[in-house]
Amino acid sequence: MEKKIFTSVSALLFSLAMLAQNDDSLTIRKIANEVLTNGKAYDNLRFLCKKIGPRLSGSANAQKAVEATARMLKEAGADTVYLQPCMVPHWVRGAKEKGYIQMADGIRKNLNLCALGNSVGSGKKGVNAGIVEIRSFVELDKLGAAIIKGKIVFFNFPMNPTYIETFTAYGESGSSRTTGPSKAAKYGAIAVMVRSLASNADDYPHTGVTIYTDSLPKIPAVAISTNDAEWLSRQLKMKMQLTGFIQTNCAILPDAPSFNVVGEIRGTQFPEEIISVGGHLDSWDLAEGAQDDGAGIVQSIEVLRAIKTVVSKPQRTIRAVMFMNEENGGRGAEKYLELAKANKEKHLFGLESDAGGFTPRGFGFDVSEKAFEKITGWKNLFYPYGASNFTKGGGGADIGPLKTIGAGVCGLRPDSQRYFDVHHASTDVFENVSRRELHLGALNMAALVYLVDKNGL
Amino acid sequence: MEKKIFTSVSALLFSLAMLAQNDDSLTIRKIANEVLTNGKAYDNLRFLCKKIGPRLSGSANAQKAVEATARMLKEAGADTVYLQPCMVPHWVRGAKEKGYIQMADGIRKNLNLCALGNSVGSGKKGVNAGIVEIRSFVELDKLGAAIIKGKIVFFNFPMNPTYIETFTAYGESGSSRTTGPSKAAKYGAIAVMVRSLASNADDYPHTGVTIYTDSLPKIPAVAISTNDAEWLSRQLKMKMQLTGFIQTNCAILPDAPSFNVVGEIRGTQFPEEIISVGGHLDSWDLAEGAQDDGAGIVQSIEVLRAIKTVVSKPQRTIRAVMFMNEENGGRGAEKYLELAKANKEKHLFGLESDAGGFTPRGFGFDVSEKAFEKITGWKNLFYPYGASNFTKGGGGADIGPLKTIGAGVCGLRPDSQRYFDVHHASTDVFENVSRRELHLGALNMAALVYLVDKNGL
Numbered sequence: 001m002e003k004k005i006f007t008s009v010s011a012l013l014f015s016l017a018m019l020a021q022n023d024d025s026l027t028i029r030k031i032a033n034e035v036l037t038n039g040k041a042y043d044n045l046r047f048l049c050k051k052i053g054p055r056l057s058g059s060a061n062a063q064k065a066v067e068a069t070a071r072m073l074k075e076a077g078a079d080t081v082y083l084q085p086c087m088v089p090h091w092v093r094g095a096k097e098k099g100y101i102q103m104a105d106g107i108r109k110n111l112n113l114c115a116l117g118n119s120v121g122s123g124k125k126g127v128n129a130g131i132v133e134i135r136s137f138v139e140l141d142k143l144g145a146a147i148i149k150g151k152i153v154f155f156n157f158p159m160n161p162t163y164i165e166t167f168t169a170y171g172e173s174g175s176s177r178t179t180g181p182s183k184a185a186k187y188g189a190i191a192v193m194v195r196s197l198a199s200n201a202d203d204y205p206h207t208g209v210t211i212y213t214d215s216l217p218k219i220p221a222v223a224i225s226t227n228d229a230e231w232l233s234r235q236l237k238m239k240m241q242l243t244g245f246i247q248t249n250c251a252i253l254p255d256a257p258s259f260n261v262v263g264e265i266r267g268t269q270f271p272e273e274i275i276s277v278g279g280h281l282d283s284w285d286l287a288e289g290a291q292d293d294g295a296g297i298v299q300s301i302e303v304l305r306a307i308k309t310v311v312s313k314p315q316r317t318i319r320a321v322m323f324m325n326e327e328n329g330g331r332g333a334e335k336y337l338e339l340a341k342a343n344k345e346k347h348l349f350g351l352e353s354d355a356g357g358f359t360p361r362g363f364g365f366d367v368s369e370k371a372f373e374k375i376t377g378w379k380n381l382f383y384p385y386g387a388s389n390f391t392k393g394g395g396g397a398d399i400g401p402l403k404t405i406g407a408g409v410c411g412l413r414p415d416s417q418r419y420f421d422v423h424h425a426s427t428d429v430f431e432n433v434s435r436r437e438l439h440l441g442a443l444n445m446a447a448l449v450y451l452v453d454k455n456g457l
Numbered sequence: 458m459e460k461k462i463f464t465s466v467s468a469l470l471f472s473l474a475m476l477a478q479n480d481d482s483l484t485i486r487k488i489a490n491e492v493l494t495n496g497k498a499y500d501n502l503r504f505l506c507k508k509i510g511p512r513l514s515g516s517a518n519a520q521k522a523v524e525a526t527a528r529m530l531k532e533a534g535a536d537t538v539y540l541q542p543c544m545v546p547h548w549v550r551g552a553k554e555k556g557y558i559q560m561a562d563g564i565r566k567n568l569n570l571c572a573l574g575n576s577v578g579s580g581k582k583g584v585n586a587g588i589v590e591i592r593s594f595v596e597l598d599k600l601g602a603a604i605i606k607g608k609i610v611f612f613n614f615p616m617n618p619t620y621i622e623t624f625t626a627y628g629e630s631g632s633s634r635t636t637g638p639s640k641a642a643k644y645g646a647i648a649v650m651v652r653s654l655a656s657n658a659d660d661y662p663h664t665g666v667t668i669y670t671d672s673l674p675k676i677p678a679v680a681i682s683t684n685d686a687e688w689l690s691r692q693l694k695m696k697m698q699l700t701g702f703i704q705t706n707c708a709i710l711p712d713a714p715s716f717n718v719v720g721e722i723r724g725t726q727f728p729e730e731i732i733s734v735g736g737h738l739d740s741w742d743l744a745e746g747a748q749d750d751g752a753g754i755v756q757s758i759e760v761l762r763a764i765k766t767v768v769s770k771p772q773r774t775i776r777a778v779m780f781m782n783e784e785n786g787g788r789g790a791e792k793y794l795e796l797a798k799a800n801k802e803k804h805l806f807g808l809e810s811d812a813g814g815f816t817p818r819g820f821g822f823d824v825s826e827k828a829f830e831k832i833t834g835w836k837n838l839f840y841p842y843g844a845s846n847f848t849k850g851g852g853g854a855d856i857g858p859l860k861t862i863g864a865g866v867c868g869l870r871p872d873s874q875r876y877f878d879v880h881h882a883s884t885d886v887f888e889n890v891s892r893r894e895l896h897l898g899a900l901n902m903a904a905l906v907y908l909v910d911k912n913g914l
C-alpha cells in the first residue's frame with residue numbers, strides 16, 4: 001500500500017515535471033518563432049558594421065557604438081539603459097605600415113602585414129635585419145642569443161588543421177602572438193613577424209593583442225598573412241639569402257575615457273538576482289568586427305528583446321551588457337566586476353557570446369556541480385534548436401570574472417569552422433555573417449536565460 | 458562455473474569489439490588527418506567553379522566538367538575511370554530575359570527575375586497582364602478561372618523561417634515552383650512569377666526546375682527575388698493598379714549526349730560488392746554550382762583519394778560517381794541504375810552528398826532495420842568529427858534509386874542554415890564554400906565508406 005502511494009506520488013511528481021517541461025518547450029518555441037521571424041539582431045549588426053565600422057577602444061567609432069547600442073537596447077524594451085564609465089588603453093595604428101623581404105638577387109617582395117595590437121612602432125627608419133624562422137619556443141630557447149641577437153624573429157606556428165575544434169588550434173599557436181615578441185626580445189631580437197593565426201591560406205594579415213613583458217625591451221611586432229608565411233618559410237628552407245624590413249607607426253596614447261553599455265529589465269520576483277548576457281563592443285581597427293564580436297553584441301540585445309516580447313516580466317533582473325575593451329585590455333570587464341562588488345550586487349548567472357554568430361552547437365558552463373545537474377535536465381529543450389551540446393568549462397573574457405563573486409558563468413559554443421578564417425582580419429565583415437545562424441544563436445541564448453530566470457540555479 | 462565461462466567469453470567478445478572499435482577510431486583519425494592536411498577537395502572545387510563555371514546539362518561546360526573530373530578521379534588513385542553515356546534534356550536560357558511591373562502612375566519597376574529551368578519562353582512580344590497574388594494552392598482553387606484567366610499568377614510562398622531545418626521549409630514551399638505553373642495554367646493563367654525559394658532577403662532570383670503537366674498549356678514561368686516578391690506583395694495589398702511584363706527566351710532543344718563519370722577502386726575480397734559515393738556534376742546555368750553540387754562532387758572524389766591513401770586496398774569495390782543531369786531530368790541516375798541492372802551488379806551501399814559542403818552534422822539512412830542497428834553501433838566513431846546524428850530516411854535523387862536493387866542508401870546531412878541563401882542563384886560561388894567545412898564533410902563520408910567496406914551491411 002505504502003508502495004502504491006509512493007508510486008502515485010512519484011507519478012504525480014513526474015507528471016508535474018513533464019508538464020513543466022512541456023510548458024517550457026512551448027515558451028521556447030515562442031521565443032524561437034519571435035527571433036526567427038522578427039529578430040532585429042541582423043539589422044542591428046548591419047548598422048554596427050556598415051554605419052559605424054571598426055570600433056577599437058578609445059576611437060571615435062567606439063563612442064558611436066556606445067551611443068548606437070544604448071539606442072538599440074531602448075528599442076529592445078529595456079526598462080533602464082545606462083553607461084558605466086571606464087578608462088581604456090588607447091592604441092593607434094598610425095599611418096601606413098609596410099614591410100618587405102629583400103632577396104640577394106635584388107628582388108623585393110612586399111609583405112601583407114599589420115602591426116599587432118598594443119605593439120610599439122618601429123620608428124621612421126624601420127627595422128632592417130636578417131630573419132630567423134622559429135617553429136616552437138623550444139627551438140627559440142635552443143638557438144638563444146647567439147643566433148637571435150640583432151635579428152627579426154619569424155614565428156611560424158601554423159594552426160593545427162587536424163584539430164576539429166579550431167579554438168584548440170588557436171589556443172596552441174596563439175602564444176606566438178601574445179608572448180612571442182617578448183620571448184624573442186629576451187634573446188636580443190629587434191623585431192618579430194608572426195604568422196597570422198588563421199585557419200585558411202590567404203593574403204590577409206590577422207592582428208590581435210601582444211603582451212610585452214615589462215622587464216624586457218619592447219620590440220615592434222607584426223602579423224604576416226598565412227600565404228606570406230608559407231612563402232617565407234620556403235625561401236628560408238632553400239637557404240635563400242634575404243633580409244626583412246618592417247616599418248610600423250603605431251603608438252600607445254594615454255588612456256581614454258569610454259563606457260560599458262547596460263540595458264536592464266528589472267525582475268518582478270527577485271529583482272536583486274542578476275542574470276547578465278553580453279559580448280564585447282570594441283573590435284580591432286582593421287575589421288568591421290562582425291563575427292568578433294558584433295555578433296555577440298546584437299545577440300545579447302536580441303535576448304533582451306525576446307525576453308521582453310515573449311516572457312514580458314521576468315522574475316529576475318536581466319541585463320544585456322556591451323563590454324568595452326575586450327580586445328586589448330579587458331577594462332570593461334574589470335569595471336563591471338568592480339561596480340558589482342561596490343554595489344553589493346547578487347550575480348546569479350552570466351552568459352557570453354564571443355565565438356562568432358555561427359550555427360550554435362551548445363554551451364560551455366562553469367557552474368557548481370548542482371547547477372550543472374539542473375542545467376543538464378534542460379538539455380532536451382535545446383535539441384530542436386541545435387545548441388544541446390552542454391559541456392563543462394565556459395564563461396569568457398568578459399563574463400568569466402563574475403565567477404569570483406559567485407555567479408555561474410557560461411559561453412555560447414557555435415560551430416567553429418569558419419571563425420579563424422576572418423578573425424581579427426579585414427575580412428571580418430557583415431557579409432560573412434548569416435542571418436539565420438546569428439538568430440539561431442540568439443534564440444538559444446534567450447532560451448537559456450529564460451530557463452535560468454524561471455528556475456534559478 | 459558455466460556462468461563464469463560465459464562471463465569470460467562475453468568479456469573476451471566485448472574486448473575484441475572494443476579493440477575493433479579502437480582500431481577503427483585510429484583508422485578514422487588517419488583518414489581525418491589526411492583529408493584535413495592534404496585534402497584536394499577544395500582545390501578541385503576551385504577548378505570546377507572558376508576554370509569551368511556553370512555546368513548545365515547539355516552545355517559545353519558540362520562536357521568540360523566530365524573531362525576535368527575524369528582527370529581528378531585518376532589523380533585521386535582510381536584503378537579505373539570510365540564514362541557512362543546518357544542522353545540529357547537540353548534546356549537553354551537564351552538571350553537576355555527581363556520583366557517589370559508597370560504602375561498606374563507611369564512608374565516602371567524592373568524585376569530581378571530569371572526563367573525557371575525547363576520552362577518555355579514567352580516569345581518576342583513577352584507577356585503583359587494583370588497580376589494575382591496567390592499564397593496557397595487552396596487560395597488558387599478558390600479563385601479559379603473567374604479571377605485567374607488571362608492573368609499572371611504570382612505565387613508568394615515564403616520559406617517558413619521558423620523551421621530549424623531549412624530543407625523542411627524548401628519542401629513545403631517548393632511546390633509553387635515545381636507544380637505551380639501548370640496549376641495556374643489549368644485556370645487560364647498566361648504566365649507565372651514565383652517568389653524565389655530562398656531563406657534570405659536579397660535581390661537575386663533563384664531558378665530551379667518546373668515540371669509541366671503535359672495535358673495543360675505550358676506557360677512561361679520565372680522566379681523573382683525575395684525582395685521583389687515582398688515589394689510586389691505590398692503593392693498588391695495596397696490595391697495598387699499595376700500590370701506585369703515578362704519576356705523570356707528559353708527553349709528546350711533536342712536531347713543532347715552526355716555522361717556520368719565513374720572512378721573505381723576494385724575490392725580485394727569482395728570485388729563484386731559495390732559501394733557508390735556520389736554527387737551531381739551538372740549545375741544551373743546562373744551559378745558556379747559550388748554548394749549545389751560541386752561540393753558533393755569533390756567530396757566524393759576525396760573519399761576515393763582518402764580510402765586509397767589510408768586504407769589502400771578496400772575489400773569491396775568503391776566507386777565515386779559524378780552523376781549528370783540531377784537538376785533538370787535525373788537521366789544520369791536513371792542510366793546508372795539501368796547499367797547496374799543490365800550488368801547484374803550487386804550494390805551494397807550508396808552515399809550521396811547533395812545538401813552542400815557545410816559542417817557535417819550526420820547522415821540519413823534508408824537501409825534495413827538490421828543494417829541500421831549495425832550502423833548505429835558506429836555512431837560514437839563519428840562524434841569527434843561532428844557527423845554523429847544518424848537518422849532514418851536518406852539517400853537522395855541520384856543514389857536513392859539504388860534502393861530498388863537492394864542497396865542501402867544514405868545522404869550526408871550538413872548544417873542547412875546557409876544553403877538556401879545561395880541555392881540555384883548566382884551567389885552559389887566558390888567563395889561561399891569554407892575549406893574546413895567541405896573537408897570535414899569529405900572525411901566523415903570517407904569514414905562511413907571505410908566502415909561499410911570493412912564490415913559489410
